[in-house]
Amino acid sequence: MIQQKDIYCDLGFWQDLSEKISSARFLPDIEVCRRNQTITDWYELLCRSHVIFDSSFNDFESVTKKDPYLFSIWKRSTDGRSKLDFSLGAIAAMSKGPSQMESNMYSSLFLSHDNLKPQADKVGVIAISSNNLYNHSELFNDSGPAINKAARYKWPQVIKAAKAVHNFNSMVVADNYIFKDVNANLYEILDSLLPQKLDVVFYITIFSFNDSSEKEIEKRRERLEERIQKMRPSLTKSIKVEVFGCSKDEFHDRGIVTNYLWIEVGAGFDLLKSDGTAKHSTNLHVSYPMIISEERMKCNREGYWNIISDAKKCLKNRGLHSNNRLLR
Numbered sequence: 001m002i003q004q005k006d007i008y009c010d011l012g013f014w015q016d017l018s019e020k021i022s023s024a025r026f027l028p029d030i031e032v033c034r035r036n037q038t039i040t041d042w043y044e045l046l047c048r049s050h051v052i053f054d055s056s057f058n059d060f061e062s063v064t065k066k067d068p069y070l071f072s073i074w075k076r077s078t079d080g081r082s083k084l085d086f087s088l089g090a091i092a093a094m095s096k097g098p099s100q101m102e103s104n105m106y107s108s109l110f111l112s113h114d115n116l117k118p119q120a121d122k123v124g125v126i127a128i129s130s131n132n133l134y135n136h137s138e139l140f141n142d143s144g145p146a147i148n149k150a151a152r153y154k155w156p157q158v159i160k161a162a163k164a165v166h167n168f169n170s171m172v173v174a175d176n177y178i179f180k181d182v183n184a185n186l187y188e189i190l191d192s193l194l195p196q197k198l199d200v201v202f203y204i205t206i207f208s209f210n211d212s213s214e215k216e217i218e219k220r221r222e223r224l225e226e227r228i229q230k231m232r233p234s235l236t237k238s239i240k241v242e243v244f245g246c247s248k249d250e251f252h253d254r255g256i257v258t259n260y261l262w263i264e265v266g267a268g269f270d271l272l273k274s275d276g277t278a279k280h281s282t283n284l285h286v287s288y289p290m291i292i293s294e295e296r297m298k299c300n301r302e303g304y305w306n307i308i309s310d311a312k313k314c315l316k317n318r319g320l321h322s323n324n325r326l327l328r
Helices: 011-023 030-047 057-064 068-078 090-096 103-107 117-123 130-135 155-161 186-193 214-231 233-238 300-317
Strands: 006-010 050-054 083-086 109-112 126-129 170-174 202-209 239-246 255-258 262-265 282-287
Touching (some): 006 011, 006 030, 006 090, 006 103, 011 030, 011 050, 011 057, 011 109, 030 130, 050 090, 057 068, 068 083, 090 109, 117 126, 202 214, 202 300, 214 233, 214 239, 233 239, 239 300, 255 300, 262 300
Parallel strands (some): 006 050, 006 109, 170 202, 202 239
Antiparallel strands (some): 170 255, 255 262, 262 282
């Protein structure tokens, strides 16, 4: 099972980051301290990830001789603490779209000197440029809020406050009761998260308690597909919706996972009543597994992969198959 994030990084981004690390100074100004923490977070991420430098080995080696931080990343890869590869032209391939992309790229993080967000938006991946690296603290922290019983909420505001809106191309939802109160919950959650348009197929797969016939499960899928078509007409041609029944004990956690994100809520995603009041007090956890450190949020990798693993087991037990990228 993959335990490290694939990160494509060009030398321009790295050199911009390295320069910031080298010039960082600890000052009483709290904003300076926060910026230093962000720089540290990026460096620490690259030190423990599978980094694929978009460069030749010779160019990488030339920079490494003058850069102790890059030398440290190389050294860590030699003893198994991280992994290092090279793929010249890989980021340009992502920018050209699905005809040029390798399968692992659909869940990879892209770091470049130039701003490639418009290209990344088309294929549902996260691309961050040198000029924007200070603006993504959500990647390194759990920003989920506490929910108070009987208080009024709206999912769009909750999702936005939790900084859960991001580029993605695949989603799996596991919640036994996700099809209860769908207008106040499931549909609002999806409307807050789903991309407006993609140049690749977008997959959404839902697992819920099989409390009815297969015919009714298919009706749920059809109703969900119709609702998504209304809320995202430009996504209609490229979306694949799957709904599967499961037993109550097949999923321990209730969660939503994408190719980057894990959203967990103990009380379940049928949390809000039709008037927006919360049925229970609970906590919403939002994290980017394998990007956020285990020291800052314990077991985030295991929790993320547990949902995917349980989903695969559920399908295997029933002799079923999913086309979702996350479940292949």
